[in-house]
Amino acid sequence: MGLYRENGQRITRAGFPAVAVTNAPQRVTEDIYKTEPYGRGDGQPEGSRRHLLYQAGTIVTPSQIDRLFTAATIGTITPATGPAAGGTTVTITGTDLDGVSAVDFGPTAGTELKVVSATQLRVKAPAGTAGAVNVVLTDDADNVSKTNGFTYTA
Template sequence: MPISPSQGSTGGGTVVTITGTNLAGATAVRFGTKTATITANTPTSVTVISPSGTGTVPVTVTTPGGTSNPLSFFYVGPPFKSAISPVSGVTAGGDTVTINGSGLTTATAVHFGATTATPTVVNDGQLTVAVPAGTGPGPVSVSVTTAGGTNNGLTYTYVDAPTIGTVNPNSGPATGGTVVTITGTNLSSTQSVLFGATPAPFSVLSDTTLSVVTPPTPDGAPGPAAITVTTTGGSAAGGDFTYLAGPGI
């Protein structure tokens, strides 16, 4: 006489189906000492809503013909989430985040706002999940659903990818040191600015403006360098800067 699922929330409310023979006319289904609510009954199955409980309890079905042998049902406490990392990423989704906590072994879903993703359980204290696409930039609540229930309390922030508009000035000496203003969009979370492959020191002035000091060229030679701005929302390339040769006499 199988029972499915064989585990559920300590708070009760799990829909459980018990299959077997001679189950018609079931008068009671007990989870330990508590009686479950019967919602459907046929000669080969009984569907019930589990009562609250803790630990492992015997489940029995009583019909006019007697009481069945017991099956085991395991109560699972609600999950606890302590941290999510990283806490933000691209609105297009696809980044992998790690959620730490406890009671995560039976996790079946992670909800980012109204969108659901399927997690990979590492162990009882950790899971990973690929972030689904967001509907737009901004924070969403993150909840984890397990056999023990759903627990909220974490937040993930979707960030739109940056864009580069203008670079002013767009040229300077190959020795570097030119203060350049880069305008664009979604620049608040800028993590790096590259001139070619060389990192440049920068300051975020606003969501649309960066102040950058050009680095020297690696070989001291003049020429164009592509600018790449990377934020928590992704990367944008464009607005080439031209390194100029110094004068000679």
């Protein structure tokens, strides 16, 4: 017995036409649920519902997993200014903020981070030097920044 190409040429073991898979499947080890807000007309109170997304044992690829973690976006930062001494409670609105684990004001981490919802979080600005700094959110999917998003006043 032998293996052959469509044109009749024999295939050797060393010449077997295959490449390594870069998006190798993975087995989910526990049930994974997804939450979604109730839609208008659902007849439900404000809030969200949870449904089974992947049952334990399901085979998924890394690219499928990556698509589940949407990068956050920054819409507004309020207030956008505060004293150089720090301590200003800042509200950040945007999308997919529920995966944010840290907020940096320039090179310094904010404190007392509270994720209010997927569209809002609050954080205390640290002390800084007068001038504008980038605000950077550390997120499950990728870091997101708003250039000159906060300005320290003297």
